[in-house]
Amino acid sequence: MITPFQVACKNLLRKKVRTLLTLVGIMLSTWVLVSLFGFNRGYEKALNRDIENMGYQLMVMAKGCPYEAATMMLQGGTGLRYMEQSMVNDIMEEAEVDKITPILMQAFFDPNKGESGGIAGYFGVDPDSYPAMKPFFRFRSGGWFRDNSAAEVVMGYEAAELEQREVGDMTLVPEKNVQLKVVGILERTGTQDDGTIFVPLKTLQRIAEIDKITTIGIKVKKDADITKLENKLYQLKDVQVVSFSQVKQTIMKLISTARVMVLSIAIVAILIAMAGVVNTVLMSVLERMPEIGILKTMGAMPGDIFRLVWTETLILCGIGGVAGIGFALLFARGTDLLVRRILPYAPSGGLVVIDGGLALLTLGSIVAAGLLSGLYPAWKAGRVRPLESIRRDG
Amino acid sequence: MTTESKVVLEARDLTRVYRRGSEEIRAVDGVSLAIRRGEFVSFMGPSGSGKTTLVNLLGCLDNPSAGELDLAGRGIFGGGKKLDERALTRVRREVFGYIFQNFYLIPTLTVRENVALPLAFYRKPGVEAEVERLLAMLGMEHRMDHLPVQISGGEMQRVAIARALVNRPEILLADEPTGNLDTKRAGEIGDILQDLNRNTGLTIVMVSHNPDLARLGGRLVEMRDGKAHEI
Numbered sequence: 001m002i003t004p005f006q007v008a009c010k011n012l013l014r015k016k017v018r019t020l021l022t023l024v025g026i027m028l029s030t031w032v033l034v035s036l037f038g039f040n041r042g043y044e045k046a047l048n049r050d051i052e053n054m055g056y057q058l059m060v061m062a063k064g065c066p067y068e069a070a071t072m073m074l075q076g077g078t079g080l081r082y083m084e085q086s087m088v089n090d091i092m093e094e095a096e097v098d099k100i101t102p103i104l105m106q107a108f109f110d111p112n113k114g115e116s117g118g119i120a121g122y123f124g125v126d127p128d129s130y131p132a133m134k135p136f137f138r139f140r141s142g143g144w145f146r147d148n149s150a151a152e153v154v155m156g157y158e159a160a161e162l163e164q165r166e167v168g169d170m171t172l173v174p175e176k177n178v179q180l181k182v183v184g185i186l187e188r189t190g191t192q193d194d195g196t197i198f199v200p201l202k203t204l205q206r207i208a209e210i211d212k213i214t215t216i217g218i219k220v221k222k223d224a225d226i227t228k229l230e231n232k233l234y235q236l237k238d239v240q241v242v243s244f245s246q247v248k249q250t251i252m253k254l255i256s257t258a259r260v261m262v263l264s265i266a267i268v269a270i271l272i273a274m275a276g277v278v279n280t281v282l283m284s285v286l287e288r289m290p291e292i293g294i295l296k297t298m299g300a301m302p303g304d305i306f307r308l309v310w311t312e313t314l315i316l317c318g319i320g321g322v323a324g325i326g327f328a329l330l331f332a333r334g335t336d337l338l339v340r341r342i343l344p345y346a347p348s349g350g351l352v353v354i355d356g357g358l359a360l361l362t363l364g365s366i367v368a369a370g371l372l373s374g375l376y377p378a379w380k381a382g383r384v385r386p387l388e389s390i391r392r393d394g
Numbered sequence: 395m396t397t398e399s400k401v402v403l404e405a406r407d408l409t410r411v412y413r414r415g416s417e418e419i420r421a422v423d424g425v426s427l428a429i430r431r432g433e434f435v436s437f438m439g440p441s442g443s444g445k446t447t448l449v450n451l452l453g454c455l456d457n458p459s460a461g462e463l464d465l466a467g468r469g470i471f472g473g474g475k476k477l478d479e480r481a482l483t484r485v486r487r488e489v490f491g492y493i494f495q496n497f498y499l500i501p502t503l504t505v506r507e508n509v510a511l512p513l514a515f516y517r518k519p520g521v522e523a524e525v526e527r528l529l530a531m532l533g534m535e536h537r538m539d540h541l542p543v544q545i546s547g548g549e550m551q552r553v554a555i556a557r558a559l560v561n562r563p564e565i566l567l568a569d570e571p572t573g574n575l576d577t578k579r580a581g582e583i584g585d586i587l588q589d590l591n592r593n594t595g596l597t598i599v600m601v602s603h604n605p606d607l608a609r610l611g612g613r614l615v616e617m618r619d620g621k622a623h624e625i
């Protein structure tokens with residue numbers, strides 16, 4: 001026995017080229033849509049991963065302390081302010097803190113640097129807690145210091161280049177005339193770490209004759225409320241807080257313009273697909289007026305005809321949607337590359353992430369849009385009166 | 395036909411007025427007639443005399459402008475009240491089967507599927523076997539899986555007849571069923587209709603320009619300017 005569903009299918013096959021073109025339209029807009037959804041999801045993930053790689057999300061510094069190494073160098077190390085190392089333990093108490101590390105920044109004047117001498121930046125770091133903050137550090141050769149008071153240094157890529165040092169060489173701390181042994185040289189990171197010389201915290205404190213620190217790096221627990229922690233840290237006396245979530249927000253703002261652009265393209269794509277569906281289905285309804293009239297003389301109710309035409313829309317959108325998602329999955333890599341070209345800042349890793357839930361969501365939206373566009377043709381078909389349609393043909 | 399035969403269709407002063415701008419066309423002008431169960435009534439008359447309009451009113455395809463229509467004693471039209479599409483559909487699928495000059499087969503469906511199509515929307519109990527039975531009766535069993543483009547005009551009208559009968563209607567309404575057929579095919583369709591009327595007691599209301607065909611029925615009505623005259 002024949003079902004209305006079969007009738008709908010066979011009708012779509014009647015004008016194969018027209019049906020195919022409509023399908024292609026739906027497919028393309030599904031493709032754009034699912035890629036966009038995937039991008040919205042993937043981009044933020046990738047950006048978060050990048051921020052993660054910066055090491056700590058928060059830095060606490062003594063008030064007035066210039067937190068950029070560049071500033072520190074410009075001031076020739078004179079403007080440095082210090083805080084008690086015990087502060088680290090106080091902050092550790094906060095529930096949101098995942099990892100924490102004390103840092104002592106020092107700048108020494110090196111008369112041999114450049115033509116008239118220059119400033120060399122030293123970071124006193126704790127070998128127990130600092131490496132965990134920078135898990136993405138890769139050593140070109142060597143590794144971290146043995147312990148917190150070893151007479152050793154790890155050199156950033158550019159620092160090692162500048163001083164022409166290899167692992168095993170000795171290096172002299174200017175002003176202080178202390179010899180330290182190079183135990184590791186880092187790969188290039190593209191950050192200011194490249195120009196830094198890392199020394200065990202205790203060693204640097206001994207050399208500089210200071211028992212305090214300048215900076216505390218803080219990694220916040222996953223899903224913890226960073227703003228809440230920031231506010232608590234602001235309560236501490238004589239410190240200032242620098243947050244990378246602010247940096248992230250800035251980047252996010254930057255890309256939201258790009259996102260709006262892509263979104264409007266997607267909306268236009270959907271509208272075009274919908275117009276295509278309306279056109280196809282309406283045309284086929286108008287062509288079939290006498291046939292639809294005959295269906296009514298057979299006992300089909302207006303609702304039956306409505307459903308028949310609506311089913312055609314559903315089939316178009318279902319097939320087009322599934323094909324579009326298939327293509328999106330197939331060419332996700334290509335979309336990634338394309339998006340990377342448009343964006344002002346693209347983090348590393350997959351930008352367009354499409355999973356099952358997302359595919360279903362997109363399919364749902366496309367089918368919903370399709371059903372919406374099928375509403376008018378289906379309603380029009382349902383209202384056809386047998387007599388008019390048959391006479392018009394007569 | 396005996397006098398006891400029940401009246402299935404009774405029209406009283408049935409009128410249908412078309413308005414074209416300010417002009418009024420009384421396509422059917424106060425027609426009163428009764429059709430009994432098992433009758434084969436033919437309507438003849440010049441073009442534009444209102445045959446199609448009248449038959450459409452009798453077949454509940456259209457609302458009259460005035461007058462009354464009873465179906466098996468039940469009032470369908472009357473009192474100036476119009477029935478909506480759903481109500482009309484409900485009446486039609488219970489009582490009528492229709493065939494037309496243009497057969498209106500669905501070109502994408504096979505012969506068998508075309509005949510079965512009405513059952514997708516409405517199905518009287520026990521009619522499932524009718525598809526095959528009717529097609530066999532009309533000599534179409536060897537064409538069941540053909541598409542409409544693959545069969546002749548006479549065969550198409552047979553398929554349309556099978557489709558009209560699949561839900562076992564009481565009355566078959568035929569508006570110029572042979573208008574698109576040559577004399578030989580027209581004769582064949584005429585014979586089929588006559589057999590159906592004689593053997594199964596199907597009531598047939600037919601419009602035809604063809605005098606031979608029109609005379610097949612026991613009763614001939616002539617339409618002229620919207621009025622009906624028994625001959």
Ligand SMILES: Nc1ncnc2c1ncn2[C@@H]1O[C@H](COP(=O)(O)OP(=O)(O)OP(=O)(O)O)[C@@H](O)[C@H]1O
Nearest residue numbers: 412413414419421440441442443444445446447448
């Ligand atoms: N929908 C309509 N709107 C306006 N006038 C109509 C309409 N349908 C029919 N008419 C007019 O009503 C009159 C009767 O038409 P009808 O179709 O019933 O004639 P007919 O006897 O079936 O003619 P034919 O033998 O050519 O089929 C004609 O004058 C026709 O022009």
Ligand SMILES: [Mg+2]
Nearest residue numbers: 445446447569
């Ligand atoms: Mg006519």
